[in-house]
Amino acid sequence: MKLLILPGDGIGPEITDATCRALQALDRRFDIGFDMQTREIGLAAYKSGGETMPESVMQEIAETEATILGPTDTYNYPAEAKGGTRPSKAVRTTFDLYANIRPSRTRPGVPAMAKDMDLVVVRENTEGFYADRNMFLGDAEIMPTEDVAISLRKVTAKGSSRIARQAFEVARARRKKVTVVHKANVLKVGDGLFLRETRKVAEDYPDVELEEVIVDAMAALLIRKPESFDVVLTTNMFGDILSDEAAELSGGLGFGPSINAGDDHAIAQAAHGSAPDIAGQDLANPTALMLSSVMLLEWIARRHGNNGLATAAAHMDRAVDAALAKPETQTKDVGGPLGTEAFGEAVAQAITELDV
Numbered sequence: 360m361k362l363l364i365l366p367g368d369g370i371g372p373e374i375t376d377a378t379c380r381a382l383q384a385l386d387r388r389f390d391i392g393f394d395m396q397t398r399e400i401g402l403a404a405y406k407s408g409g410e411t412m413p414e415s416v417m418q419e420i421a422e423t424e425a426t427i428l429g430p431t432d433t434y435n436y437p438a439e440a441k442g443g444t445r446p447s448k449a450v451r452t453t454f455d456l457y458a459n460i461r462p463s464r465t466r467p468g469v470p471a472m473a474k475d476m477d478l479v480v481v482r483e484n485t486e487g488f489y490a491d492r493n494m495f496l497g498d499a500e501i502m503p504t505e506d507v508a509i510s511l512r513k514v515t516a517k518g519s520s521r522i523a524r525q526a527f528e529v530a531r532a533r534r535k536k537v538t539v540v541h542k543a544n545v546l547k548v549g550d551g552l553f554l555r556e557t558r559k560v561a562e563d564y565p566d567v568e569l570e571e572v573i574v575d576a577m578a579a580l581l582i583r584k585p586e587s588f589d590v591v592l593t594t595n596m597f598g599d600i601l602s603d604e605a606a607e608l609s610g611g612l613g614f615g616p617s618i619n620a621g622d623d624h625a626i627a628q629a630a631h632g633s634a635p636d637i638a639g640q641d642l643a644n645p646t647a648l649m650l651s652s653v654m655l656l657e658w659i660a661r662r663h664g665n666n667g668l669a670t671a672a673a674h675m676d677r678a679v680d681a682a683l684a685k686p687e688t689q690t691k692d693v694g695g696p697l698g699t700e701a702f703g704e705a706v707a708q709a710i711t712e713l714d715v
């Protein structure tokens with residue numbers, strides 16, 4: 360099974376190395392037959408070939424079922440016309456990865472602001488306020504004069520309906536509650552449409568409760584009673600912000616995994632960014648990317664009804680928990696002693712030693 364590894368920028372190379380170490384241990388333990396291929400993207404690829412997202416890599420992603428995408432420092436990319444294509448945007452739009460699934464839960468032994476939380480943010484991924492991906496041609500931000508900026512937000516019935524369906528499907532396999540987060544009191548048209556489509560989809564899931572919460576209240580409620588949420592469904596920008604809040608409540612940004620999924624493609628990608636402030640210092644926590652890889656393996660296992668791969672993914676999840684539960688193998692961001700590389704080793708060891 361081919362795994363395409365794209366390390367990216369900032370802490371990307373370090374956290375992908377640690378993740379690959381864990382995946383190699385998983386491969387040995389379960390005899391999966393991973394064929395790991397690493398390709399440069401981001402600033403490294405720009406330096407060597409003038410493109411942050413080379414066409415050859417896009418082609419390889421199209422032909423590969425399992426891709427692990429590291430974080431990218433798009434803030435420092437040149438303009439798109441000069442080779443600075445944003446990898447996240449490129450994969451999400453090209454492969455129509457409309458669902459960004461971002462779980463956050465408290466984990467045994469990990470110091471967290473939330474006492475008890477286990478939720479999944481289901482974020483629309485291809486439209487909304489993201490100026491780089493919601494237009495066929497051009498950019499959705501314009502500047503009529505040097506003192507006026509206009510940002511356009513796109514919401515479609517199709518985009519809203521399909522992400523709502525994903526959220527209800529996720530909820531059906533969990534605690535059967537969807538909280539749709541919106542700002543329809545102000546964005547009456549855009550979020551009104553998002554709510555209309557969500558309510559329509561909800562009719563097909565009478566076993567799942569639908570709750571509607573305004574985004575500013577949600578920011579507060581996530582802190583006050585995070586345990587009351589199961590699946591949080593929302594538009595692109597709100598989902599980006601709320602999922603970082605949830606990750607922070609669960610222990611920190613280093614604990615927020617995600618996959619970007621479409622109907623026939625999925626890519627693992629940590630919810631956090633490239634953290635240039637700690638890059639190259641062996642300080643980053645690779646948990647988010649490890650758990651994103653677990654989610655990707657689960658997604659592939661579901662698609663093919665591959666119970667062996669599902670068992671392997673669950674084992675890796677438990678191994679991450681086991682390493683995080685012991686103070687002596689915790690990462691530095693939560694006060695533990697281990698750097699990125701050593702934590703990768705600790706998870707690999709747990710994969711090797713834990714009972715299946």
Ligand code: ATP
Nearest residue numbers: 431432434612613631632633634635637643644692
């Ligand atoms: P970008 O511009 O790529 O989004 P950023 O630094 O603005 O990068 P994040 O990368 O999300 O945004 O990081 C925000 C803060 O969280 C940083 O101070 C960073 O050190 C910390 N952080 C993010 N990811 C991790 C991680 N995996 N381990 C430890 N700390 C992290």
